[in-house]
Amino acid sequence: MKQPAKRTAFFISDGTGITSEALGHSLLAQFDSIEFEQITLPYIDTPDKAKEAVSRINNAAIQDGTRPLIFDTVVNEDIRSIIAESSAFKIDVFSSFLKPLESELDARSNYSVGKSHGIVEQTRYKDRIDSVNFAIDNDDGARTRQYANADIILVGVSRCGKTPTCLYMAMQFGIKAANYPLTEEDLEFSKLPDVLEAHKHKLYGLTIDSFQLAAIRHERRANSRYASLDQCDFEVREVEKLFKKLNIPAINTTNFSIEEISTRIMAQAGLNRRMN
């Protein structure tokens, strides 16, 4: 049977839409023969917004010549019943899983919106803000006197991905992550800067393919020695040698997303996610 050219997928939520989006992405990624237009509709928390969503969905159905997909994590029953009237194929996350969970847990779920807030959430929020501030304050070797409080210290050559990785670990998991750039000088002497020696057990290395490093550096300083393939080759080779010599665990970031780099480091370094 011939496939339609495109399918539209809606991720619908009465909250941020992040759960529905993550789930929908993962499921749709399993169908790489089909092109999806993916639209997130967060905060669908009133009947009016739900009706507006339904009209967007129905318009997409007409446009595509085929019914859209809906990944629905709305909790409120009134909103759900409005959305159910749209001409879409619906993956209904809560109704699929809440009933079996209720019976397994021998408890009723609170079918209400926004129940997850409160004191616990507020503490988590503060932890994460603190960790984000820590990552910024301790970015790029700017300061080193807080290293005693760090959960982990990422080391690697300039532009290998240290900063976004630290920030992601802070934001997502409340991890206090510092980072320190290893310079040409460190690499020539094949030795850690003194300031890192005391914290050697907290170090984690990032490395990257030299071709990609050159491309990234090129955008920062085009045609510089810094961005040349020779220089990148040298730095990457030496930094990998150093990691090996000092038994510093390391990950090559070239083919990984920020999420993957962060979660792999945490798993390998035995750091616990603090966002549960």
Next chain:
Amino acid sequence: MKQPAKRTAFFISDGTGITSEALGHSLLAQFDSIEFEQITLPYIDTPDKAKEAVSRINNAAIQDGTRPLIFDTVVNEDIRSIIAESSAFKIDVFSSFLKPLESELDARSNYSVGKSHGIVEQTRYKDRIDSVNFAIDNDDGARTRQYANADIILVGVSRCGKTPTCLYMAMQFGIKAANYPLTEEDLEFSKLPDVLEAHKHKLYGLTIDSFQLAAIRHERRANSRYASLDQCDFEVREVEKLFKKLNIPAINTTNFSIEEISTRIMAQAGLNRRMN
């Protein structure tokens, strides 16, 4: 019926575990009468790791005196069948939804790990790194000459949550977000700094309850005028007046998580998520 004191929930994935974690959190948040210990097991991608996971699950069952819950987003069939042998109640995300999707889409899903990588992912990665760098470069009014390239510019008093919100929007959605602190002086004259005037349509205000602001500032500079409730009261009152006078849309961050603040701003400012 009496509830057991605690249930252990495992989020199991052959990838980052982020989807399984997000889904599991959302579902368990619907049962606030029960205390859950939540454990994420990412990168369960070999039979050995799966067997280790099963032994952790079975130990938790013994410890708790009741079977744990599993939220499973493993794709690989061999791994899945090992995990299925554990003594747990399993919410099986892929098998629940992939079959109905296959039939709706009239296509087979690729039952393989890591298929979602490739050129597309790499572009997204670069976009996000660029956006994170943009957020850092344009944090706290440090630079203003790139405002023409900003998708949005957050304004508000010191410590109201601008920086983490910018970084989250960058990291999660590839949005270029700058932020600029409104100082006492700006507030006294009840007028925007000149540098913001040209970009007024990109401004979005953050505000916060003065009591919480005082608490946050207190941690930064205890017992300072900056952290006093009087000062915080004054700044918050004036900044809210300014937002109103100039028709700058604004959000009160007090009771929201970083995800909620970010996704609400994006929805209200009409910014598209770039991570689809």
